[in-house]
Amino acid sequence: MKREKKLTKRERKAEKAVAAGPAAGHDHQHIHCIACGRHIEEDELETGGKATVVTCAHGSSFAACVTCEQKAQALLDEHDRTGQPVKSANIWH
Numbered sequence: 001m002k003r004e005k006k007l008t009k010r011e012r013k014a015e016k017a018v019a020a021g022p023a024a025g026h027d028h029q030h031i032h033c034i035a036c037g038r039h040i041e042e043d044e045l046e047t048g049g050k051a052t053v054v055t056c057a058h059g060s061s062f063a064a065c066v067t068c069e070q071k072a073q074a075l076l077d078e079h080d081r082t083g084q085p086v087k088s089a090n091i092w093h
Helices: 009-020 042-047 066-082
Strands: 051-055 061-065
Touching: 042 051, 051 066, 061 066
Parallel strands: none
Antiparallel strands: 051 061
8 A cells, every 4th residue: 555645844834834823813913113122003103203114225124113213223234234134122012
């Protein structure tokens, strides 16, 4: 008799991730300040009062608190200079 085909570890892991759905019951995209890690609501970006978007030389956009804008721009300047990924702060809610 012929053996039944088994899934690879990678295929099993991918199936498990799809079946689990969004992580921890969240179904929306989280936005965080790259300088301090604070959770930013979408309306804060749209109204422009508490949060803003900073852009690197490559054209990628990142969210930042208005109070952290200079630090966020310094992180992006370092990213542009070195070519390394942006060093963002740990996220918190």
